[in-house]
Amino acid sequence: MKVFPDHGARPRTGGVLAWVVGLPLFLFALGLALGLRGTRPRAELSFNNGTEPASLDPAVATGLPEGRVLRCLYEGLVVKHPRTLEPLPGMAERWHLSADRRVYTFELRTSRDGSISEDGSIGARWSNGAPVVAQDFVASWQRLLDPRTGSGYGKELWRVRGAREWSTTLDEQGAPRLPFDGVGLRARDERTLVVELDAPWASFLDLVSLPALLPVHVPTLEALRAAHPSDWQRRWLRPRELVTNGPFRVLEHRVNERLRLERNPDYWDAARVGLATLDVWALESPVTALNLYEAGELDLLTEVPATLVPRLLERPDFRPAPILGTYFYRFNTARPPLDDARVRRALALVLPREEIARNVAGAGEVPAWSFVPPGLADYAGALLGTGAAAADAATARELLAQAGYGPQGRPLPTLELSYNTQGRHREIAEVAAETWQRELGLRVALAGRETKTFLDSQRSRDYDISRSSWIGDWPDAANFLEIFASESENNRTGWADADYDALLARAAAAAPAERLELLARAEARLLDQAPLAPVFYYVSRNLVRPGLLGFEPNVLDEHPPKFWSWAR
16 A cells, blocks of 8 residues: 655654653643643544554454454444444445344445446445455355454354354364355345344344454455465555555554554545544553643543543543443352352442442442443343442341351351452452451452453453453443353353343344343343442543544444544
């Protein structure tokens, strides 16, 4: 890909970065004192992504930083409305659902000859000029389902007819043995994609908007793999090799510093993309990022440090908003005494949620008495306890006594509470540990770990109690509750409950009203058996330069840059 010079762009050299990093925090105070800058009409924007993306391969990328970039570079069948999150046409102009709610038929923008589509836009193309066709989605999703790809999201497609059997019936080399034509995923022609589900699923359109299900240009991958078998994937992700179909394309990549993106002229909706260039910075220090924002070098921060929130609350460019995210503790249900649901429930009941949310987390978080956050239309889930601290503590002590622990029984063994060392996880853990010892006589050893080690120990269930969080992929209670299904890779507690699994299975096939009632019953079962203890619900902490349009608050805190522009 050709790299163009920065004509007219603000200088963003290493010298500028070093100067800003060296600024003392009086610059931040100066920003507070002088007020906010006026709007500046322009077609460029810079934001901090927090880290270098681990991968630009939709099939294997899992984190929020990767998702933000992938939504710039690729587009799936549908996109989400920036405020309501309702599905909008993307690569698919329209779609149809069969009467039995099992078969989706997507009509893509690409016609056989690449002619003008019915809405007047050009047929969708890849950045190498090739048309986007239905087979691109079939090949991309087949790659996602193939266990050799190593995707954490392949199982999400197991609801497609035959997909689970294809993914799990393997030969000695670990390759699928069955023909793929037994999977309910086919290109009827270049413009028509047909997806057959095992059962109705209300959230399927939400699923297909996830970064993992974005299409890739598989012919490019295959050509590179044939030409460079040892390093084809590294080559594929180079700017000059990367073939994309989204609103932006990679112009320049400075590893561990920034990605510079430019508007993709081959994108079907390029006329509506309001930014000509987009700089995605990989600054891991939030203080450095904040200094750059105050200096005018960044226009958007998506993760403001909680310690600075009290000083930002009165600023109009600070936009906190509730999101679908829950901070919670996992219990390893295979280790005594946490193998007893009464002990787990006792620990969950006495957590000082109000104190943690208001005095420790410190960014407007809301105490969590359920696992599924509020804000989902028509869903009224179960609650843990009464919310009255004294009553819940008394109930917790009764539960421990029933389990044989306490003054009249055995002493509780010391348990380890593990957490990753970033942020305020230690301070939160200290409050939880002090409360458990005061109210229940449980001694807790705190264990802070580097993020990779922490996550590895959680996946292998090498912990007693582990800090956790879940941010919704889409606005649906099932997206939270299904992570504790017996076979879910995200369960990580050892808890398996046939009644819970049955409620989720019934909900998946039920009509909308009955489905919500079954999900509420499943959440009640989850809280009663307590493989987890909810602590608080997250809020977003965004600093947004005045004049930026299209950055709308929503419960997923997802903000597709396709819709961004500057006020004129």
